[in-house]
Amino acid sequence: xxxxxxxxxxxxxxxxxxxxxxxxxxxxxxxxxxxxxxxxxxxxxxxxxxxxxxxxxxxxxxxxxxxxxxxxxxxxxxxxxxxxxxxxxxxxxxxxxxxxxxxxxxxxxxxxxxxxxxxxxxxxxxxxxxxxxxxxxxxxxxxxxxxxxxxxxxxxxxxxxxxxxxxxxxxxxxxxxxxxxxxxxxxxxxxxxxxxxxxxxxxxxxxxxxxxxxxx
Amino acid sequence: xxxxxxxxxxxxxxxxxxxxxxxxxxxxxxxxxxxxxxxxxxxxxxxxxxxxxxxxxxxxxxxxxxxxxxxxxxxxxxxxxxxxxxxxxxxxxxxxxxxxxxxxxxxxxxxxxxxxxxxxxxxxxxxxxxxxxxxxxxxxxxxxxxxxxxxxxxxxxxxxxxxxxxxxxxxxxxxxxxxxxxxxxxxxxxxxxxxxxxxxxxxxxxxxxxxxxxxxxxxxxxxxxxxxxxxxxxxxxxxxxxxxxxxxxxxxxxxxxxxxxxxxxxxxxxxxxxxxxxxxxxxxxxxxxxxxxxxxxxxxxxxxxxxxxxxxxxxxxxxxxxxxxxxxxxxxxxxxxxxxxxxxxxxxxxxxxxxxxxxxxxxxxxxxxxxxxxxxxxxxxxxxxxxxxxxxxxxxxxxxxxxxxxxxxxxxxxxxxxxxxxxxxxxxxxxxxxxxxxxxxxxxxxxxxxxxxxxxxxxxxxxxxxxxxxxxxxxxxxxxxxxxxxxxxxxxxxxxxxxxxxxxxxxxxxxxxxxxxxxxxxxxxxxxxxxxxxxxxxxxxxxxxxxxxxxxxxxxxxxxxxxxxxxxxxxxxxxxxxxxxxxxxxxxxxxxxxxxxxxxxxxxxxxxxxxxxxxxxxxxxxxxxxxxxxxxxxxxxxxxxxxxxxxxxxxxxxxxxxxxxxxxxxxxxxxxxxxxxxxxxxxxxxxxxxxxxxxxxxxxxxxx
Numbered sequence: 001x002x003x004x005x006x007x008x009x010x011x012x013x014x015x016x017x018x019x020x021x022x023x024x025x026x027x028x029x030x031x032x033x034x035x036x037x038x039x040x041x042x043x044x045x046x047x048x049x050x051x052x053x054x055x056x057x058x059x060x061x062x063x064x065x066x067x068x069x070x071x072x073x074x075x076x077x078x079x080x081x082x083x084x085x086x087x088x089x090x091x092x093x094x095x096x097x098x099x100x101x102x103x104x105x106x107x108x109x110x111x112x113x114x115x116x117x118x119x120x121x122x123x124x125x126x127x128x129x130x131x132x133x134x135x136x137x138x139x140x141x142x143x144x145x146x147x148x149x150x151x152x153x154x155x156x157x158x159x160x161x162x163x164x165x166x167x168x169x170x171x172x173x174x175x176x177x178x179x180x181x182x183x184x185x186x187x188x189x190x191x192x193x194x195x196x197x198x199x200x201x202x203x204x205x206x207x208x209x210x211x212x213x214x215x216x
Numbered sequence: 217x218x219x220x221x222x223x224x225x226x227x228x229x230x231x232x233x234x235x236x237x238x239x240x241x242x243x244x245x246x247x248x249x250x251x252x253x254x255x256x257x258x259x260x261x262x263x264x265x266x267x268x269x270x271x272x273x274x275x276x277x278x279x280x281x282x283x284x285x286x287x288x289x290x291x292x293x294x295x296x297x298x299x300x301x302x303x304x305x306x307x308x309x310x311x312x313x314x315x316x317x318x319x320x321x322x323x324x325x326x327x328x329x330x331x332x333x334x335x336x337x338x339x340x341x342x343x344x345x346x347x348x349x350x351x352x353x354x355x356x357x358x359x360x361x362x363x364x365x366x367x368x369x370x371x372x373x374x375x376x377x378x379x380x381x382x383x384x385x386x387x388x389x390x391x392x393x394x395x396x397x398x399x400x401x402x403x404x405x406x407x408x409x410x411x412x413x414x415x416x417x418x419x420x421x422x423x424x425x426x427x428x429x430x431x432x433x434x435x436x437x438x439x440x441x442x443x444x445x446x447x448x449x450x451x452x453x454x455x456x457x458x459x460x461x462x463x464x465x466x467x468x469x470x471x472x473x474x475x476x477x478x479x480x481x482x483x484x485x486x487x488x489x490x491x492x493x494x495x496x497x498x499x500x501x502x503x504x505x506x507x508x509x510x511x512x513x514x515x516x517x518x519x520x521x522x523x524x525x526x527x528x529x530x531x532x533x534x535x536x537x538x539x540x541x542x543x544x545x546x547x548x549x550x551x552x553x554x555x556x557x558x559x560x561x562x563x564x565x566x567x568x569x570x571x572x573x574x575x576x577x578x579x580x581x582x583x584x585x586x587x588x589x590x591x592x593x594x595x596x597x598x599x600x601x602x603x604x605x606x607x608x609x610x611x612x613x614x615x616x617x618x619x620x621x622x623x624x625x626x627x628x629x630x631x632x633x634x635x636x637x638x639x640x641x642x643x644x645x646x647x648x649x650x651x652x653x654x655x656x657x658x659x660x661x662x663x664x665x666x667x668x669x670x671x672x673x674x675x676x677x678x679x680x681x682x683x684x685x686x687x688x689x690x691x692x693x694x695x696x697x698x699x700x701x702x703x704x705x706x707x708x709x710x711x712x713x714x715x716x717x718x719x720x721x722x723x724x725x726x727x728x729x730x731x732x733x734x735x736x737x738x739x740x741x742x743x744x745x746x747x748x749x750x751x752x753x754x755x756x757x758x759x760x761x762x763x764x765x766x767x768x769x770x771x772x773x774x775x776x777x778x779x780x781x782x783x784x785x786x787x788x789x790x791x792x793x794x795x796x797x798x799x800x801x802x803x804x805x806x807x808x809x810x811x812x813x814x815x816x817x818x819x820x821x822x823x824x825x826x827x828x829x830x831x832x833x834x835x836x837x838x839x840x841x842x843x844x845x846x847x848x849x850x851x852x853x854x855x856x857x858x859x860x861x862x863x864x865x866x867x868x869x870x871x872x873x874x875x876x877x878x879x880x881x882x883x884x885x886x887x888x889x890x891x892x893x894x895x896x897x898x899x900x901x902x903x904x905x906x907x908x909x910x911x912x913x914x915x916x917x918x919x920x
Contacts, residue, residue: 035406040537048538054551057534060508079503082537083529086408086418088594089425090469090526094503125598126474 025074026064027187028097029180032081032119033104034112038139040082041170042104046180047078069184076184095126100133100187102179107138107167108146113154120161133186134163137179142169241550241557243302243309244564248400248556249541249548252309256319259295263323266291293335299323300338310341312395317341374580376447380454380463381574382581383424386588387463387522390417392567394525399560403532417525421466423588426597428470432482433600437871441604442485445471449490452497458573459521461501461514468497475594475601482605520571523563531559579647586644586698589637641698645691659688712742714754727753730863733856854912 031039047065048055056062063078081094095101103119105112116136124130136158138149151167158165164182168175246255266288299320303310310317320341327336390413398414408415428448435441448467455464470476471494477483483491500509507527514523539552653660665681681689681697718736725732725739726747732739740754741747869876876883897904 040534044534044538055535055538056555057531057538058506058511060505060511063506080530080534082406083402083531083533084526085406086415087421087526089422089466089473092473092475092594093469093498096474097503122594 025072025188026077027074027184028077028079028099029183029187030079030081030094030098030101031104032095032101032123033085033137034106034109034115035082035085037104037106037109037112038170039102039104040080042102042137042139042168042176042179043078043080045170045173045176067181067184069181069188074184074188076180092122092126095123098123098127099190100135100183102135102137102183104137104139105149106140107149107154108140108143110148113138113149116157131162131190133183133190134161135179135183135186136161136163136165138165138167139170141167141174142171239298239301240305241554243306244561245553245557247309247396248553252313252316253319256299256316256323259299260319260323260326263292263295263326266295292332296323296327296335296338303339303341376450377454378577378580379584380451380458380460382577382584383451383463384455384458384460384522385572385574385576386420386581386584387460388569388572390420391462391522391525393417394563394567396560396564399529399532399563402529403536406533420588421462421525424463424466425470425473426592427588428467429473429475429597430592430600432471432476433597433604436604438479438481438605439485441479441482445476445482445486445494446490449493449497453493456497456500459517459519461510461524462522464497465501465524465526468494468501472498475598478601479605520569520573521566523566528559528563532556535559578643579650582640582643582647586640589640638699641695644698645694648694649691659690660694661688665689712747712754713744714740714742714749716751717741717748719748723748725750725753731859733859854916 031043033039043063044055047063063080065076065078067074067076079094079098081091084090084094101123103116103123105116107113120134123132123134136154138151138154154167155165166175166179166182168179170176246252303320310320320339324336324339324341327333327339393413394417395413398411401411402408402414408418432441432444432448435444448471452464452467452471455467486494500513501507501524502509507524510524510527514521535552535555539549539555541549541552543549543551649658649660653664681693684693716737717739719732719738723732723739724730727749730750732748732750739748739750
């Protein structure tokens with residue numbers, strides 16, 4: 001499952017290009033899941049490849065990063081809901097701003113896997129969109145000996161939801177880049193589809209006008 | 217141990233060099249990395265071991281306390297000064313944890329044994345002030361509570377400013393109790409288990425948000441709902457002035473929750489300036505750019521303020537995850553310590569604010585506290601929202617709705633424990649009686665009750681509270697009701713033993729008052745108390761299971777069949793059923809529907825005596841209907857459609873209620889007219905119904 005090498009390559013190119021221009025496209029990703037499943041760890045691993053000494057969590061841009069996604073420079077904006085899992089009331093409001101969701105659970109905690117069902121439902125309710133970019137992420141795969149949630153179980157749920165399932169480890173960095181890049185690809189194709197539909201509508205309107213002209 | 221020794225070394229040299237900052241951070245934060253007891257023990261070990269670790273430069277030094285130039289003695293002195301600094305600056309650590317106190321006492325006796333009396337005085341822990349209030353969940357601070365000012369306790373009359381002030385008071389009380397260890401455990405374990413203070417604070421936050429949603433959704437028309445939203449927007453404005461960001465977040469979060477945001481009809485009733493204010497506030501609190509708007513404004517604010525706890529919790533967790541506890545072998549990561557200290561020092565400082573700019577009105581606080589304790593799930597509220605303004609047919613259906621599972625969402629948050637609730641209920645009821653029992657006779661009359669009910673979106677009618685049906689609510693009755701209502705939310709002592717039942721006569725649902733339709737297994741009946749409900753309503757029934765009073769409950773639901781029952785037994789529900797029955801009887805004929813509806817309305821408003829008359833009048837009708845009910849149900853689809861129509865009409869009626877009341881005179885005339893109608897109908901019922909049946913059959917045939 002480890003396909004982090006191509007992603008790492010992409011990342012490096014991102015670094016070199018980053019200074020040249022301001023990317024216009026921003027993909028908004030939201031990390032959801034119960035407390036203690038490693039949402040922050042995944043986010044931080046992705047944001048800062050290596051160990052950061054003076055990490056400052058209150059800065060405005062500490063969750064934003066420029067990356068190259070299949071040759072195109074984009075920005076990713078991650079909202080980490082850690083620490084606010086229990087503030088159920090505002091969770092709804094967070095979800096609204098998201099374009100894609102990483103739904104994280106810990107493979108060594110059955111409860112956190114059960115909770116993903118609720119998160120999924122709430123997200124669908126808020127977004128009112130069955131095809132919202134969404135990835136089911138089983139974290140802490142480095143602690144496989146304590147595994148409580150089987151791959152089959154998780155894959156089955158992912159299939160039910162028609163999303164993909166990826167197992168990660170924030171500690172060993174396995175698949176960390178993969179989940180973020182996969183999700184960004186989904187968001188991108190989703191956005192393209194939306195704009196194409198808009199164009200399509202306009203075209204249709206033109207067509208109907210043309211037809212009218214013919215009739216007249 | 218090496219780590220701690222190193223840190224202490226630094227701490228001590230810091231003390232001598234007057235590096236206050238460093239030492240402060242160390243003592244403030246040590247609990248993040250170890251327990252205070254461990255730290256105290258480390259000091260003792262250091263003290264005992266210093267004979268070997270430190271070499272005294274003086275020749276032939278006996279290392280006695282009198283030798284002031286002895287390096288070992290100086291070192292011992294430094295240790296004691298460090299401990300003294302700890303005791304003086306953070307007495308809280310010693311008061312909250314007896315183990316560390318014992319450890320320091322051990323050091324003290326060690327000094328005693330060495331005859332080091334001067335140093336012993338430095339580590340005296342006996343004068344530590346008490347922090348009792350931190351330990352208890354809710355000790356009342358009496359200095360704020362003395363107010364004879366009489367304020368209306370009713371939401372509708374309450375000034376937004378007053379409400380904002382009292383909410384701030386509640387919030388601050390919950391916030392100041394959250395302790396260092398709560399923050400730490402939450403950041404490390406990400407679970408609320410065994411952290412009741414933080415849990416209480418979060419429960420208050422969620423309760424408030426839900427209360428906002430419920431208050432809005434409890435109104436029936438879009439305009440009324442918009443008015444409530446406006447009021448809460450006003451409250452938010454005042455909260456912003458008070459710099460209470462946490463409560464502001466809870467209310468704005470409630471107002472922009474999808475359960476309210478989807479109510480397009482209601483939103484369109486909002487005045488533009490209210491919409492703009494709400495948008496500005498949402499912008500202020502938005503999570504964009506890592507809450508940059510909030511952070512900016514927050515840092516500009518001076519004086520009393522309450523931070524959004526969740527945001528700072530997130531910062532703590534991120535820091536904790538990003539930076540390791542120990543670096544360079546086994547040394548404490550001081551950079552992490554310092555960064556955490558920045559956040560925690562600020563939080564502790566804010567908790568110590570004594571310039572709270574609001575006067576508490578304990579009566580109001582108690583009422584609010586109880587309102588906020590009433591516990592609903594996200595799904596329940598959303599379903600209520602769907603019921604108020606159903607989804608447009610165009611929007612695609614979302615998730616397949618699964619049955620409402622109680623307390624499913626907030627698995628981390630348990631509802632407040634029964635003792636807390638009992639206490640809150642007690643305080644609230646006392647407050648209500650103090651302010652609303654105008655004649656001081658210890659009972660709440662019907663009129664007095666109406667004005668209170670506005671605070672509680674889903675309170676039952678007067679009759680439900682008045683358990684002994686004497687027309688008055690006593691203190692005991694009200695307490696019992698609220699405690700039951702709460703335990704209903706907890707779903708433990710409130711279960712009905714429902715089982716599927718086939719009814720042989722028309723029966724109505726206790727919850728929605730609609731007919732239990734079908735030929736067999738029309739509904740569910742409780743084995744113990746005998747109440748009946750639809751399958752989909754049975755989980756929503758807000759009536760306690762009174763197994764002993766089963767007969768009375770049954771007679772209540774059948775009251776329209778038995779006019780002999782005392783007039784007080786006629787509940788609103790029963791009256792509504794009668795009016796419904798009228799509609800159903802008249803809807804096939806389409807002749808006098810309007811007038812019948814009017815009568816229904818009037819009936820609900822007039823004295824129970826008149827209702828009794830009417831119900832006596834309908835009794836015959838009812839029997840007739842019962843005879844042919846079997847045939848009726850063959851036309852199930854048609855009937856159900858009609859039933860829906862009738863229920864729709866009922867909804868409309870309730871809305872038109874107030875307008876129609878002004879037309880009471882006209883309506884009375886219509887009643888007398890209608891009474892003669894009833895007479896005629898009664899005589900011709902059989903023929904009439906047969907006619908009906910034929911018509912229906914024909915209708916069906918043509919459809920087929």
